[in-house]
Amino acid sequence: MMSSVAWSICIVWFLLCCSNFWSQNIITTFAFGNETDQSALLKFKESISLDPNEVFNSWNSSSHFCNWYGVTCSTRHQRVRELNLSGCHLHGFISPHIGNLSFLRILFLQDNHFYGEVPQELGRLFRLRVLYFTNNTLVGEFPINLANCSKLRYLSLDRNFFTGEIPRKIESFGNLKKFSIKENNLTGQIPPSIGNLSSLTQLSLSSNTLEGCIPKEIGLLKNLIILRLPNNKLSHSIPLSLYNLSSLHVFSLTNNQFNGSFPDSMFLTLPNLEVFVVSGNQFSGSIPASITNASGMQILDIGDNQLVGQVPSLGKWKNISTLQLSLNNLGSNSSNDLQFLKSLMNCSQLDILDIGQNNFGGTFPRYVSNFTTHLSQLFAGGNNIFGEIPMELGNLVNLITLALEKNSLTGIIPSTFGKLQKMQLLSLGENKLFGEIPPSIGNLSQLYYLELSSNMFVGNIPSTIGNCQQLQFLHLSNNSITGTIPSQLFGIPTLSTALDLSYNSLSGSLPAEVGMLKNIDFMDVSENYISGLIPETIGECITLEYLHLEGNSFHGTMPPSLASLKGLREVDLSRNNLSGSIPETLQNLSFLEYFNASFNMLEGKVPTNGVFQNASSISVAGNSKLCGGISELKLSPCPLEAKKRRTHHNLKLVLAISCVVFFLSTLSCVLGMYLIRKRHKKSSSTNSTIDQLRQVSYQNLLHATDGFSSWNLIGIGTHGSVYKGILDPMEGFVAIKVLNLQEKGAKKSFMVECIALRNVRHRNLVKVVTCCSSVDYNGNDFKALVFEYMPNRSLEEWLHPQNGREEQTRTLNLETRLEIVVGVAYALHYLHHECEEPIIHCDLKPSNILLDDDMVAHVSDFGLARLVTTINNFHNLSTSGIKGTIGYSPPEYGASFQVSTQGDMYSFGILILEMLTGRRPTEEMFKDGHNLHNYAKISFPNNLLEIVDATLVSVETESPTITVSEQHNISEIADNLHLNTKKCLFSLFKIGLACSVESPGERMDMMEVTRELNVIRNAFYGR
Incomplete structure (x- = not known):
């Protein structure tokens, strides 16, 4: 009995010991895991260079990491389950240490400024289910390593700079439900293997450069709800298999090159379709009759195709909000073309109706007034609609846009339009409307666009138009309007795009209040009966670019204030009664392209500079008392000139x-x-x-950069700032260099850059997209250059990551550095030896070397460049503004400012040494007579490995653990280095030293350098 009790006690004791041992192990495991998570988060924080919202203030030891901003932990294990830093405007790269958050399920980093590539270590997150990197500046090819995240369900990489093709191994993402990578730079074709993602419900590849056809295998995705492929270069017809995706709700193919016709039964086999958007393609044939069965349709956009025939009845539609049929050949110019509109009367959600630019005929149906008052936009312009505009349209009180231009409408503008107080755009031009413009037009206080040109309107311009204080565009030309121009019109501060009153019968004078239009770009009051003086206040229209006053009865002299309109491009004052002389100051308007003062009573000398030096750009005929000018005008010489010529002849x-x-x-x-x-x-x-180059305005650039927002600021230079912006959404980002015209030499810098870049085209030079030379909204000079955007930013950022981040994974290996050196050399060779006259850069440094998607080097910033003649070797320029950058500028520039190509060679040599050693020439150690050249020279050739950039050595030895802090044995590293690598390093150091010697005459020139570099590169690749 006792033995049995003793045995029981032993068993209980053993179990208690085991339990204690296991619990200790579990606690230790959890504690270790927690430390790993905290360390990974802190490493992620170190990779952030800018935190404007200070979200990382809570990321410190004073609180548990589960309480840090954006961090959510699991309740049981206290491990990081979710990291959400979306919309924080963070700048930096994505740390590879994030791959150590082994319990992470959700990662939200969208709406930030993360750059670089997606780290490979993310592939270790096997529990990851949701990954959103939308709206950053990430680069590189599609991160196929994410396929290792076997539980990944939702992947969104929209609005970045990913390149390359969608990998054929996309099928490895077997559990994906959402795959979205729109608005990137992807190329190639959509791989058929995408049809193996059987769980996929959302597929969005829009706004890339994909080409080829849609693979028929997409028709296998029986769970697909959303398919978005717009804004690519896809072509051919749509595979029939796609029309059998009965689960499809959203089908968007806008702006591609698709062709073919739609199957008659398509809207029967796609019963759940709610959004069908295929505009901007080449579809032909008719609209399928089965469309009437698409009862769930909310948005139908089939505009800008080649569709023909009648529009079927849409009677079963209840939820339609947008119907776009424009820019086709629908209709037959017959009276029953618009019968289908009757079936829309019960569509209570209809918001946008666009039937413009077709062949619709007949009268405008009055029952349109019975449409839902929810209707906000109605487009029917560019058809053959005739008859009167129904007065009942005034009942559509929520109308914002009404466009009926280019039809054959008759009658008057209904007075009921005064009730449309939400109206912003009213376009009735090019019809046969008559009568007076109703004073009730002044009730449209939100109107910004009014187009009534090319009709038969009579009477006065109503003074009530001055109540339209949001008006930007006013076009009343080609009518029979009489009376004077109401001064109230000039009290509209927003009138900026255009004021066109030409070809009417207006009389009186041009009011002095015209000067109140500070923001007007285009003003045309030509072909009227306006008389009096051209008001001096015209010079207060500081943004005016086009001024047309021809065909009136203006008299007096040209106001000198015209010369203050610095952005003026066209001036036409012909066929008036102007007298006096042409102001000489007009020749100083650098953007003036066209000047016509013919058939007036002008006298005196015609200027000979500016626009006046081009006979095809000016016209002064019909002014018998004018003299001088360029010889092509064939004017008589001015009296003083004739006397000089006789004296010269004698x-x-x-x-x-x-x-x-x-x-x-x-x-x-x-x-x-x-x-x-x-x-x-x-x-x-x-x-x-x-x-x-002059193709964009100040307004374009203001809009492209969100008002020159600090978020878009990517650099500040000697003469100005550089912003990232988008001029054309289809072409992506550009870099916009805005010159600070208060800085000495900035205006000259702009002109020099334009000249230098006129014929400078080379693969390794940054390409100029366009430029802007205008005035801003305060009337100040504004000059900017627009360059192609380099997504991999500058060499400076790769060589010297901010905050000394030695763990940064975007390391440049020797091969990449060699290619960058060769690319810069090719650029300088072109500038020094292949241009008509040598171009000197004067400020070559890593921050002026930009890297494209393929890491190809592009030399930028010609703000200090000067053209140098080759007569007598080099011409000495007194260039007090040329100093370059300390550390990169050659010693001789500090003494005499004698610039030459040899100065660029010095900078190039220092650049090579910096790339090889990883040390800036401005570091603290390079003072009191020490410099980077001497630092490298002391170690050359026997001890080079002691000064080689440690990250470069670690990359080349494929030993990522080798860093400066670990200080591995140099000889051990040397043994591991490949022979070609050592030879390459030796040869590059040799060139760097030879180019950066103190005496200019002893430096290599770029012809020698490029020859040597080609030899080095061939040897490195074993050619």
């Missing part, structure tokens, strides 16, 4: 007596003509360069 007769003197004067004339032609050619080249 002098030549006297000189002809002596053969020697005659010979000398002839030689002098020949040389003089040569120099004048050369100057004229350079001047013309400058102007033509600006003309070629």
